[in-house]
Amino acid sequence: MDRDAKIYVAGHRGMVGSAIVRRLSSLGYSNIVTRTHAELDLVDQRDVTHFLGEEKPEYIFMAAAKVGGIHANNTLRADFLYRNLMIEANIVHAAWQSGVTRMLFLGSSCIYPRDCPQPIKEEYLLTGPLEQTNEPYAIAKIAGVKLCESYNRQYGTQYVSAMPTNLYGPNDNYDLSNSHVLPALIRKAHEAKLRGDQELVVWGSGKPMREFLYVDDMADACVFLMEKGVSDGLFNIGTGEDVTIRELAETVMDVVGFEGRISYDSTKPDGTPRKLLNVDRMNDLGWSATTQLRDGIAKAYADFQSNLSET
Known part of the structure; x- marks a missing residue:
C-alpha cells in the first residue's frame, strides 16, 4: 500500500477499528478516512453509496459490526442478523460501484461449525451446524465472506476475509450484560476486589477452551494482509x-490482584466446548501473534482502569 493512499476504516471507534487506525498511523499512513455513526449510518444503503462514491478510497478495512457476548447474541438475534447483513452488503456493493478494488473484511471465528475438528481450518466453513447461541451473527458473517468471494469471482475485486479468534484490548466493551468473557471477567474481578468479595462468579462450568488474541496483534495482521498484496481468500x-x-x-484474578476463589454458575451456558483456530495460512505468509496472554490482559486491565478514571 502506498503511504499516501486513501484508506477508509469502517468502525474506527470500535475495538478492532481503532486498533487498525493505530497500526496504520504508526506505519506512516496519513490519509485515513473515518466517519462516526452520527455522520454515516452504514445500515442505510443510500448513505453508504453516496459516501463511497464521493470519497472513492483505494482501500477499505471493514471493521464495523454489531457485536456482543453470549447473552447479547442470544437475546438480540434479529438485531445481530439484520444490522450485520446490511452493513456488509451496503459496503461491499457500494465499494465495487465506486471502484474500490482492495478491501479487508473482518469476520469472526464463530462462523465455523460448533463441533468441527480442532484446531479449526478455514476449509471447515459450512461443514456442520453452528453454535445456536450466536447463530444469527455467524450467519451474517458467513454471508460477508461469501459476498467478498462472489464479488471477486464476478467482478475481479480483491476482497480478503480475516477471521479473528476472541479479541480483547483497548476500547473493549466492559458492560456485563453484553460483553465477551474476558472483559467481563476483568470488570467482575476488579469490582469483586473493591468490594472485598470472597469469590468470583464465572458463567458455566469453566471447562470450555478458548483462544484469545490481543487486538493490536489483530490489527497488525490485517495491515499485513493488505501490504502483502493478498487478493483473495479466508x-x-x-x-x-x-x-x-x-x-x-x-x-485475570492474578493480574487484577483479586485473591478470592472461583465459583461457577451452572445455570449459565458454556457455549461452544472448544474453539481453537488453525493459523497455518498466516504463519506460512510470515505472520504470527507476538503478545502473550498475561501481558495482553495486563494492558487491557490498565486500559480499563484509565477509562474508569476518566468517567
Missing part, C-alpha cells in the same frame, strides 16, 4: 493456543 487470525475458562479467570 484467513484465520489467532495465536494457535487456547486455555480453559478456569485458567483464563485465574490469570
